[in-house]
Amino acid sequence: MKEGNRLFYTANEDEIKRGDTTDVYLARTRDILKACETDKEVVAEISCGSLPDNWDYGVFAGVEQALNLLEGYPVDVECLPEGTVFEPRDYGGVRIPLLNIKGRYSDFCMLETPLLGLLCQATGIATAASRIKTLAGDKKVLSFGVRRMHPAIAPMIDR
Template sequence: MKNRLPVEHFHFPVEKIKAGYYTDAYFLRTEEILNGDNHHPRVMMQLFTREPVVVCGIDETIALIKTCAHNPENITIHALHDGDEVAPWETLMTIEGDLADFAHLETIYLGFLARQSRIATNVRRVVKAANGKPVLFFPARYDTYQTQESDGYAAMIGGIKGFSTDANALASNGKGLGTIPHALIAAYNGDTLAATSAFDKYVAPDIARIALVDFDNDCVGTTLQVARKLGRKLAGVRLDTSGTMVDKSLLSQMGMFKPTGVCKELVHNVRTALDAEGFDYVKIIVSGGFDAERIKEFEALKVPVDTYAVGSSLFDGNINFTADIVMVDGKECAKAGRVHLPNPRLELVK
């Protein structure tokens, strides 16, 4: 049996949630009406999505119900697990109880599931495309910091093990990765070698020395300059050429391919230059606009990339979940177009 995150892992603003601060108003009025009319049928709420996804946010939904529902001891939950792959219309969770006890939570848990499943699904696709090569989760700058812990958890569920911030890495008990930004190079007057040397001098030796080599739009030249200086201490170089730029090493090769950004020809040029001078141990990390399709293309062409750093594309798309009542007091009762869909994969949540 798979483990679930314990309820204590999550921290909710309980009073605000119970008061309906984050809830669509009609759910609050639903509870008001049911309580005012003393009408308390036992319902079954059924959750599904309309597309194949890697579902994530289930454990947080369970914790939300157990923490912020009224009379949670009277609510029964059956659910899949975070990380399970779900088919369109497949029931991923049922919630049974008095609707007046948990109607105020629907807005919130559908949001958990939507965001976390979107990230987990995108990550799973990217990890699969990378064919076992490391993928780094680097999209923290593309959304508010408040989501970083849950985003990192969703990425871990999707299969990523390297993260850019400590908050992203919390769920995996890791630390944020990353070495040199363009800002540090700029602070050293655009001298990549000086910035990398300073990094090597002042940063703990157990942190990998990975040089960012596109500042001067001369990835091959800068790579060799840094490799000659650091020798065996250089673990890797990162290529991050802008999608509107053509690297200096490609100018004589142009004509038969799209030369902008981190293209396959640029990666080959850097790998060839490193190997020619005996730096075959130096890894190549690529970043800048990578998604599952682009990684799949690189892998099919056997481009010599060692690690992919992926950012904004992991937030792409929109995955929606729906919750419907399908049973009332043990009898089928659903709106037209919905029906009770039992799923033998669901497990009773204790």
């Protein structure tokens, strides 16, 4: 059964770019900030709190998609390059920032959920692929990852 004009239950690029796929509490946060006139410039840090099974490193990925999402919004972005190997925390246990966004929170809060989704999904796949390749050594590794994933993200998985 089709819902509306959609064949599949996926958001299109415009809906993602507008922030239509965000968590409802972020829309409420934006409305409160504007209503209370307390919308100041902030720096939001995107970090990794932990990795599965106590893995000691991750591979940061999804940067191009994240920058495409934020393009056109009044924010400044600093981040690690695509493919950077990172540890989630420093020696003191403090999370290490992977990406920083500077601007008024109301200008980009609607993008928080899709931003995290783009980065987390790509980073998780890149990290798992790295671990498999490390274990394989000089052996060739082939990807059959799209077989069990949503087909809408197949291009991201196979790149």
